[in-house]
Amino acid sequence: MIRQVILDTGPLVAAINRHDVYHQWVVSQLSNICPPLMTCEAVISEACFLLRGYTDAIKAVFEWINKGTLLLPFQLNNDSETVQNLMMKYADLPMSFADACLVRMSEYSTNSMVLTTDSDFLIYRKHGREIIRTIMPLM
Numbered sequence: 001m002i003r004q005v006i007l008d009t010g011p012l013v014a015a016i017n018r019h020d021v022y023h024q025w026v027v028s029q030l031s032n033i034c035p036p037l038m039t040c041e042a043v044i045s046e047a048c049f050l051l052r053g054y055t056d057a058i059k060a061v062f063e064w065i066n067k068g069t070l071l072l073p074f075q076l077n078n079d080s081e082t083v084q085n086l087m088m089k090y091a092d093l094p095m096s097f098a099d100a101c102l103v104r105m106s107e108y109s110t111n112s113m114v115l116t117t118d119s120d121f122l123i124y125r126k127h128g129r130e131i132i133r134t135i136m137p138l139m
Contacts, residue, residue, distance in 0.1 A: 001033065002034065002113065003034045004109050004111050004112040005033050005037045005114075005115050006037070006038050006039065006105050006106060006112050006113070006115065007039040007043065007115050008098070008102060008116035008117070008118055008121075009046040009047050009098055010116060010118055011026045011115045011117060012047045012061065013050050013051060014117065015027065015030060016047075017051065017054075022117050025137050026115075029115060035068075036070060036071045037071070038070075038071050038073055038109075038112070039071075039102070040072060040074040040102065041072055042097050042098035043098045043101075044061060045098075046096075046098050048061060073105075074104070076101070079101075079104050083097070083104055086103055086104065095120070095124070099118065099124065102114055102116075103132065106126045113134060114132055115135045116135070116136050117136060119136070
């Protein structure tokens with residue numbers, strides 16, 4: 001079982017939306033991950049936006065939080081300068097606010113892996129030069 005997994009928006013949406021192209025892949029990955037997963041409020045915001053109009057799906061996001069399956073340990077107050085610097089560094093992609101928060105979270109947890117469907121995580125670096133370990137579908 002894999003521990004210390006940081007969850008990105010794509011897999012969160014795919015886990016809840018059975019019609020998502022990555023749904024089966026994410027469900028399979030989650031069966032090998034020991035909860036809780038970690039994420040940030042920016043990911044929750046993106047997921048709720050993408051799932052808008054599906055009240056049961058939005059309810060499911062909050063159930064994951066309320067049951068402790070999903071933890072939100074990131075505090076922007078502590079890392080706003082670092083997040084801003086990451087977004088400036090990767091402005092050519094461009095890096096989303098949520099991605100910058102997840103990269104910063106990966107810097108705090110040396111053994112963590114990011115569960116994502118976003119190939120930009122192959123480009124991002126933590127601590128400026130270290131590869132971020134990911135769980136992602138073959139691109």
